[in-house]
Amino acid sequence: MRxxxxxxxxxxxxxxAAFHLSEENPDLKILVLDKFxxxxxxxxxxxxAGFRDVFSSDISYKLSSSSIKFYDHVQNALGIDLGMHYVGYLFLLDDEKNAGVLEKIGKKTSISEVDLDSLNDMGISIKVDEETKKVMGISDIKSAYIGKNCGIMEPDKIAAFYYKECLKRGVEFHFDTNVQKLNLEPKEPLNFPGEPFIWQDKYIKSVTTDKGDIEADTFVLATDVWTNFLTDRIGVDSHIRPKKRQLFKIKNEFIASVVSKSFIGTESFPFTVFPKGVYIRPAPSEKTFWAGVADDIGRDFSFSEDPEAEEQFYTYNVYQVLQAYMKQLSSSSISGMWAGYYSYNTIDGNPYIxxxxxxxxxxxxxxxxxxxxxxxxxVVSSLYRGKDFTYLYGGHGIKTEDLGVHARHVDMEELVL
Ligand SMILES: Cc1cc2nc3c(=O)[nH]c(=O)nc-3n(C[C@H](O)[C@H](O)[C@H](O)COP(=O)(O)OP(=O)(O)OC[C@H]3O[C@@H](n4cnc5c(N)ncnc54)[C@H](O)[C@@H]3O)c2cc1C
Known part of the structure; x- marks a missing residue:
């Protein structure tokens, strides 16, 4: 198979990547493989499944705002529901530093400061009791900002859109196919044992899968947190580490009564980010909040193929911060939980392409x-075509090599959630 x-x-x-490659190069014979x-x-x-264009780095802003515009176009101009709702991202801040970051971002996109009194109606208390402050080292909310070009969506619907478009363009899909290794070969083999030698020009000739070998001129590794398993074996560094992330679905009568309500000019209860990186994502159709946190130091970089969410992690970490600011969540219970991984760029928080x-x-x-x-x-499609510049949807563009390794040119992203 070639x-x-x-x-x-x-x-x-x-x-x-498959969609843009097939759109821009209609004659390409493209295969997408996945083990699932x-x-x-x-x-x-x-x-x-939150979306926001509130990022401190210019590159993350451009990548997100152009993608949001494209998804919006698909949903509103093409009439394909992607479950996008502009519920906003509410940032609750207990320090000056992040307020400065958000003020700066406000020059690029629609962010406005929220009157702290209006948070009361949402069940959010800006004052933390003295005991909690002492024990947990958290502080009162000092300022709040709402990002308007932000909200929630349904990734399975976005994926379905791309998948169907790819099928129409003749892209082939092989599911239940696990790629076991990349086969590095000399371009001009001499058929000696031990090839490829250091002086030979090399390339990936094929991949070995559990269903047989597959040859291609170009391989795209869109393997997220699994990338190292393929690249480490051939000495290529993908520059990422796995970071476990967990989500907990919580419910009670209070959540059911507020989750669909409009509060500060948004469609419903906003995606809300509390101090210490704890967040709640509204799920109006289920009448629940999904709670999570962007935890960092203390969480190791180990990887398991099928990670499980830890209820105790919620109880002793996430919940403690939530109930300090939202007393009505004290009676909430967990109705579901799951875990996955970030492919985490620990240096600047932006993608590597x-x-x-x-x-x-x-x-x-x-x-x-x-x-x-x-x-x-x-960007993948531009790299394939050897284009120095990538035009993004809606007018922005970036230098293609900015997201690379050797000529990388990005600012550190300060708002990784
Ligand atoms: C808990 C959590 C919350 C998140 N919240 C948000 C959010 O609110 N907003 C947001 O934008 N992002 C969020 N993310 C991040 C987002 O989910 C990822 O950035 C995104 O899904 C990465 O997409 P991907 O296609 O690179 O990876 P994946 O969706 O993981 O796809 C990689 C695919 O590669 C396949 N694969 C890997 N290795 C092999 C192999 N050897 N052979 C065959 N197939 C292989 C896998 O089966 C998989 O299907 C969150 C992630 C987590 C875990």
Whole structure:
């Protein structure tokens, strides 16, 4: 089996890459492979599915805002429901530093300061009691900002959109196909044992899967947190580490009564980020909140194929912060939980998209791969075509190599959630 391009991974990144590659190069013979039985079963299916263009770095802003515009176009101009709702992102801040970051971001996109008194109606208390302050080291809310070009969506619907469009364009999909290794070969083999030698030009000739070998001219690794398992064996560094992330579905009567309500000019209860990185994502159709946290130091980089959410992690970490600011959550109970991983770029928090041999590696989405998915697919397509500049949807563009390794040119992203 031989293809022009074989994409490993049918998450949002692989699907968007397949879509843009097929759109821009209609004659390409493209294959997408995934070990799961269908698309979007990896971290794409586990995400909190929030979207925002509130990022401190210019590059993350461009990747997210252009992708949001594209998804909006699909939903509103093409009439394909992606479950997008502009519920807003509410940032509750207990320090000056982040307020400065948000003020700066406000010059690029629609963010406004929220009157702290209006939080009362949402059940949010800006004052923390003295005992809690002492024990937990948390403080009163000093300012609040709402990002308007932000909200929630349904990644499985975005994935379905790309998948169907790819099928129409003749892209092939092989599911239930696990890529076991990348086969590094000399371009001009001498058929000596031990090839390829250091002095030989090398390339990835094929991949070995549990269903046989597949050859392609170019391989795209859209394998997210699994990338290292393939690249480590051939000495290519993907520059990411796995970071476990968990979500807890919580419910009670209070949540049911507020989750669909409009409070500060948004469609419903906003995606709300508390101090210490704890957040709640409204799920109006289920009448629940999904609670999570962008925990960092203390959480190891180990990886398990099937990670489980830890109820105790919720009880002793997430819940403690939530109930300090929202007393009505004290009676809530967990009605579901799950866990996945961020492919975490620990240096600057932005994706890595680069070429190595005849491979294009797109990973390091660091917790915002859905909301940047369309732009990432466009960068992959540009790299494939050798274009120095990538035009993103809605007018922005970036230098293609800015997200690479050697000529990387990005600011550190301060708002990884
Ligand atoms: C708890 C949690 C909350 C999140 N919240 C948000 C959010 O609110 N907003 C947001 O934008 N992002 C969020 N993210 C991040 C987002 O989910 C990821 O950035 C995004 O899904 C990455 O997409 P992907 O296509 O790179 O990876 P994936 O969806 O993981 O796809 C990779 C695919 O590669 C396949 N694969 C890997 N190795 C092999 C192999 N050897 N052979 C065959 N197939 C292989 C896997 O099966 C998988 O399907 C969250 C993530 C988690 C875990």
């Amino acid at each position: 293809y022009d391009v074989a994409i490993i991974g049918a998450g949002i990144v692989g699907l968007s 039985h269908t698309y979007a079963q990896g971290n794409t299916g586990k995400s909190a 680069f070429r190595s041999l005849n491979m294009i590696i797109a990973t390091g989405t660091s917790g915002s791969g859905i909301m940047k998915g369309d732009a990432i697919g466009r």
